[in-house]
Amino acid sequence: MEMTGSQTVGPFLHIGLAGLYRDNLLTSGLEGEPVVIEGRLLDGDGEVVPDGMVEIWQANSHGRYADPLDTRQLPLEAGFRGFGRVATDANGRFRFTTVKPGRVPGQDGKLQAPHILVSVFMRGLIKRLATRIYFPDGEGHADDPVLNLVPAERRATLIAHRVAGSDALLEWNIVVQAGAHGYDETVFFDV
Secondary structure, X not given: OOOOOOOOOOOOOOOOOHXXXXXXXXXXXXXXXXXXXXXXXXXXXXOXXXXXXXEEEOOOOOOOOOOOOOOXXXXXXXXXXXXXXXXXXXXXXXEEEEEOOOOOEOOOOOEOOOEEEEEEEOOOOOOOEEEEEEOOOOOOHHHOOOHHXXXXXXXXXXXXXEOOOOOOEEEOOEEOOOOOOOOOOOOOEOO
């Protein structure tokens, strides 16, 4: 058998995927606190990535995933999938409208802080990058088993910031690599 070279996951992300983009996860009658998360995807030089893709997956406000493997006796709201996908624009920006998720149990059964799972795809990557967005209110941060694996000085890269003058708008940027630009690289997890 002959080995073939690895291929990167971009910059062709727009081809064939535009019809699958979903930036608004809200559905009629959905319970919980609506939030808008916006940010930019930056490379190691601090330059915007105009041809990336960001995916999110999350539980609903009750802490239940829209997944057959989540069989916990919590409300599962009709129409809420908990999955979104958007391409970054010419300025590297992305935006999702969703609901703040409830707490979900980790592998040991201990509750995790409300968070959104994030996958990043962009030129130059062999595989996706996986990270999380946590919320600025701090709910559950102190005892979240995953967040506590991250050194204290790096945790801020996972926490969205409330935009002044808005209760629902959060900003969270993704920095793919540390560099001379002075930004801290976002914490990524092995998956």
